[in-house]
Amino acid sequence: MQLTPLFTLIGRALVRTVLMLWLVASVTFLAIRALPGNPVDVWVQELQGTGLSAEDAREQATRLLKIDVDQPLWTQYLDYLGNLARGDLGDSVILSPGTPVTDMLGERLLWTLFSISFALVIGFLIGLYLGSLAAYRRGTWVDRLITNVSALMSSIPAVLLGIVLTFCVGVAWDLVPIQSLRGAYSPDVQPGFDLDFILSALAHVIAPGIVYILVSFGTWALVMRSNALSVLADDHVGQARARGLSERTIRVAFVQRNARLPLITGFAISMGFVVSGSVLVERIFVYPGVGQLLADALARRDYTVMQGVVVATTITVLLATAIADALYGWLDPRTRIEQHA
Amino acid sequence: MIAPSAEPLVLDVSGLTVEYRDAVRTVRAVTGLSLSVARGRTVALIGESGSGKTTAALAILGMLPGSATVLSGSVAVTPAGRRLDLLRLPRRELRALRWQHIAYVPQGSISSLNPIQRIGRHFQQTAEAHALGRRAAEARAMELLAAVHLEPRRIWTSYPHELSGGTRQRVAIALAMLLEPEVIVLDEPTTALDVLTQEAVLTTLLELQAATGVSYLAITHDLSVAGAVADEVITMYAGRAVERGTAEQVLADPLHPYTAGLLRSTPSVDSDLPVQSIGGHPPSLSDLPPGCSFHPRCGLADERCRSGGPPALLPADSRTVACHRVSERVAAGGPG
Numbered sequence: 001m002q003l004t005p006l007f008t009l010i011g012r013a014l015v016r017t018v019l020m021l022w023l024v025a026s027v028t029f030l031a032i033r034a035l036p037g038n039p040v041d042v043w044v045q046e047l048q049g050t051g052l053s054a055e056d057a058r059e060q061a062t063r064l065l066k067i068d069v070d071q072p073l074w075t076q077y078l079d080y081l082g083n084l085a086r087g088d089l090g091d092s093v094i095l096s097p098g099t100p101v102t103d104m105l106g107e108r109l110l111w112t113l114f115s116i117s118f119a120l121v122i123g124f125l126i127g128l129y130l131g132s133l134a135a136y137r138r139g140t141w142v143d144r145l146i147t148n149v150s151a152l153m154s155s156i157p158a159v160l161l162g163i164v165l166t167f168c169v170g171v172a173w174d175l176v177p178i179q180s181l182r183g184a185y186s187p188d189v190q191p192g193f194d195l196d197f198i199l200s201a202l203a204h205v206i207a208p209g210i211v212y213i214l215v216s217f218g219t220w221a222l223v224m225r226s227n228a229l230s231v232l233a234d235d236h237v238g239q240a241r242a243r244g245l246s247e248r249t250i251r252v253a254f255v256q257r258n259a260r261l262p263l264i265t266g267f268a269i270s271m272g273f274v275v276s277g278s279v280l281v282e283r284i285f286v287y288p289g290v291g292q293l294l295a296d297a298l299a300r301r302d303y304t305v306m307q308g309v310v311v312a313t314t315i316t317v318l319l320a321t322a323i324a325d326a327l328y329g330w331l332d333p334r335t336r337i338e339q340h341a
Numbered sequence: 342m343i344a345p346s347a348e349p350l351v352l353d354v355s356g357l358t359v360e361y362r363d364a365v366r367t368v369r370a371v372t373g374l375s376l377s378v379a380r381g382r383t384v385a386l387i388g389e390s391g392s393g394k395t396t397a398a399l400a401i402l403g404m405l406p407g408s409a410t411v412l413s414g415s416v417a418v419t420p421a422g423r424r425l426d427l428l429r430l431p432r433r434e435l436r437a438l439r440w441q442h443i444a445y446v447p448q449g450s451i452s453s454l455n456p457i458q459r460i461g462r463h464f465q466q467t468a469e470a471h472a473l474g475r476r477a478a479e480a481r482a483m484e485l486l487a488a489v490h491l492e493p494r495r496i497w498t499s500y501p502h503e504l505s506g507g508t509r510q511r512v513a514i515a516l517a518m519l520l521e522p523e524v525i526v527l528d529e530p531t532t533a534l535d536v537l538t539q540e541a542v543l544t545t546l547l548e549l550q551a552a553t554g555v556s557y558l559a560i561t562h563d564l565s566v567a568g569a570v571a572d573e574v575i576t577m578y579a580g581r582a583v584e585r586g587t588a589e590q591v592l593a594d595p596l597h598p599y600t601a602g603l604l605r606s607t608p609s610v611d612s613d614l615p616v617q618s619i620g621g622h623p624p625s626l627s628d629l630p631p632g633c634s635f636h637p638r639c640g641l642a643d644e645r646c647r648s649g650g651p652p653a654l655l656p657a658d659s660r661t662v663a664c665h666r667v668s669e670r671v672a673a674g675g676p677g
Contacts (some may be wrong), residue, residue, distance in 0.1 A: 010513070235452040242404055243463075243516070244440045246468040254455050261457075333457055333500045 013325075019319050022081075024314040025307075029080055032303045033073070048222060080307075089311065090304035091255065097298055101308035109312055111184045112278055112289030115205045119212035124267055126213065127220020128260055134221065134249070135228035135259075146221060154218030161282040162211045166284060182286040208278075208285045216270065220263060227259035234258075261332050268324030273317060348380040350419065351523035351556050352401070352443065357414035359393075366624045370396040372580045372643045374414070376558075378524055380460070381550065383557040385588070387564060387569035387603065389609045393449070393580035394560045398526050402445050403435050404425050418442045418523065441471060444517035446510070448528040448560075453513060454501040460512055461497040467519055478519070484631045485515035488552070489545050507538035511545065518549065524556040531566055545571045568592050577601045579624055579634035581651060586660025596662045598639045633665065641666045 029063075045059035071079075083090060089101035096104065132144040185200040231237065234253055240250050278291030286292075290309055297305035329335050359371040361435030371393040372626070378384045386394040399405045416427040420442050427435060447453040454463060461482070479497075486493035489511040501509060511529070517525045521656050530546065531539035547570060549555060561567055567574050567588065574591040576584040576599060584597035595601040602619035620637040624630055633652055636642040645665050646652075654661045657671040 013385060040588050065653075236455045238404055239445070239447055239453040240455070241436070242439060242467070243467045244436045245348050245466050246470060248595055249466060249470075253458065253462075257457055258455070331457070 001278065005155055006153040013322060017308055017322070020318055021311070021314060023082065025084055025311055026077070028307050028310045029077055032044050042187075053078050084311070091184045091309040092302055092305050094300045094302040095293075095305060101304050104305065105290065105312050108288060108290040108293045109316075111287065112185060112282070112291060113316070114201070115208050115287065115289060116212060116278060118205055119209035120216055120267070120271060121161070122209075123213040123216035124220050127217040128224050128256070128263070130217065131221040131224025132228045132251070132256055132259065135255070136224040138229060143225075147225065148219035150225075154216075154222065156215060158211055158215045159284065162208075162212055162281050162284040165207070165211060182290050204287070208281050208287050211281050211285075220267075223263055223266070224259060227262060228255050257331075261328070265321070265324050265329065266329050268320040270318040348382065350377045350417075351380050352376075352378040352558065353415075353417040353419075354397075355415055355417075357397060357400055357416070358412040359396050359405065359409055359549075360412055361396075361409050363408060366627045369628055370409070370580050371400065374577075374580075374582055376575055376582070376585075378556045378558055378670050380523065380556055381554040382540055382572045383550070383559060383570050384562060384573045385559040386566035386575050386577055387561055387567050387600075387605075388577035389562060389623050391626065392577040393626075395528060396559065396580075397577070398445075398528050398560045401427070402443060402526055403430075404441060404445070420523070428638050437471070438468065440522065441520045442523050442524040443673065444520070444525045446513045446517050446525060446530055448532065454509065456501055458500070459497070460499050460501065460504075462609045463512075463516060464497075464519060467516065471520055473520065482515065482519060486512070488518075488549060490541075491515070507534050507542060510534060510538075510542055514546065518553070518555070521553070522555065524558060527557055527559045527561075529561055529563075530559060531563065532561075539566070546570060551560070553599050554572070564592060564603060576603070579629060580626060581634070581663065582654060583663045584660065585654065585662075590658075590660050596657055596660065596667050597664050598641055598666075599635050601639075633663075 014266075044057045047060060048054060052060065080090075087102065089098070089105070092099045092101055092104060130146045130150065134143045134150075137143045155268075184204055185197060186204070237250060237254050240254055245254075278289055279295045280291070281287075282289045282291035283295050290312065293305065294309040296302070297309065353376040354377065357371055357374040358369070361368045361370055366505060367495060374393075374397050376384055376386075388394050389580065396409070398412075400409070402418075405411070411428055414428065418425050418427060420438070425438070425442075427439070430438065454460070456491055458503070461479075464478060464482040465475065467473075468475065473481075482497070483493040486496050490513055496504070496508070496512060504512065510533075514525075527546070532541055534542060543566065546557065550557065557570065559566065561572055571588040573583050574584075574586065574588050576591065576595075576597060578599050584591060584595065584600045591600060595604055599619070602617075605617040606619055608616050619638055624634055624637070630637055630647075631650050632650070633639070633642070633646040636646040639646065643666070652663045652665050652668070653665045655668050655671075657667050662668070
């Protein structure tokens, strides 16, 4: 058997990743400039409104954007790609003029990834558990309950759930001091690797976390249920029963392990969708993540920041997918690259 | 009748009747099937797909899907002289006892192994479930894998997808032998294999039988398989046994028109007779014709075959046959 050398596979994956990045960066670049009312012009006008002359305004714009706005579009595009290749996403133009976008992202992305990966992993595990439980109890009230609740929860938009939760728990029933849970951690705690800070960060992640868990587990439960049902019908499960294996062994080693495989890739992709979906949830809970940054950037047309967020989200998804691929290879021997022939 | 074997029975099935039910209809897949397998012997159930032979096998193993119900009958095994009816054992006990007395080589063992587990793990799990020590199990598995002509070490660490169809079938046979059962149900043991591999697998099965005295219940539509391994053959049609006799009798000189039709439709190297298919289709089990189920496809059918109930299995020419015309001939004095 001819085996593809490992470095060729890695090389291909790298080329694919770079191509994807280039594609997304280009589309973002063009889309933002295609927005009605060229944001660069809008911004130059705004600067002029503060009393600058037309030349000064354009000069300042060029300096901050690190792109000459008087140049033709394709020159701007090449400059932008060149900067991107060096890891320079430009400086914020409106939200925090002069601050490098990468710095703003670095600070925000961490919180978003923390809150989302925390919640998504929990939602994923709950989904796997409920889905397989529903499959084992097919046709019973347990199955119907899980299936209906999952379908309902997966069809509720995260924003709506966030608002309802905030209102019920925080305002109407007044169970949780929701006001004090704004931000990523309490203002009286110093960031650092100590218990106070970690506990505070965990307390603050609970509200958006619960929303992410509630809106994500349903989809996993439904997919897991149908996968588990199909594995349960496989010959090897009947055969395992005939061989006298305990139901526990069958569920863990046969049903769970086989049924969850197709979900791994979906899970990685969902990371990206939730990063972009975090816009509104982070707004509701005033959580200082990348979603809120994007919302602010959109509202005030800080288009270097917009570009930065989209590029960062893309990198996150690509990374997550690469990790999922590696994980899949590890979990499914059929896709493993055999070292021995 | 078949002369009673001197060997004790390791499997004794009587009056087995199985129905499948769903919201709209009821299908009787097996009706009143009786068979017994003596130690070291092989019984083959032959018939087309839909004849009920696989359902019979699954019922005997207690592996029927939830939509099926056993209406009547018993499946007796006699481990260490203790007679047990598998159909009446509590689930837990069945699970503990089954593989030790009656094991199974499924149809298409390609899909009968967990795709994400090494072969060795399958043996280990089976051993763990039956309180067979890890070391003893591994040693025995190695012996068995060698006995089915495989390289034990390499197979042990392989995943199912790394093995060929014939190899997987051999693995399934070794797995069935792990707990030294008295009888193994072989469901279409060679169907998915090419002709040369078929031959090799059948030879291996016979070697194992000679060495261990294990009995087989083989389910097959392939008469050459039945001819190669079986001592006794039972023809099934529309859920009923229609002819039963020694392999030599039934396969060389079939009495039931259906068995005869099956034989004529099988190409043979030894015969110059043209291959002839049986006209028509097997009947729908939810809508059986009155009288003998086979009469719409039978060249000999007369008024008696078209009405009333299905014919009973009656002795005829040193075997049993369920056919009015054959019984008439026997009553009239010998084969016509």
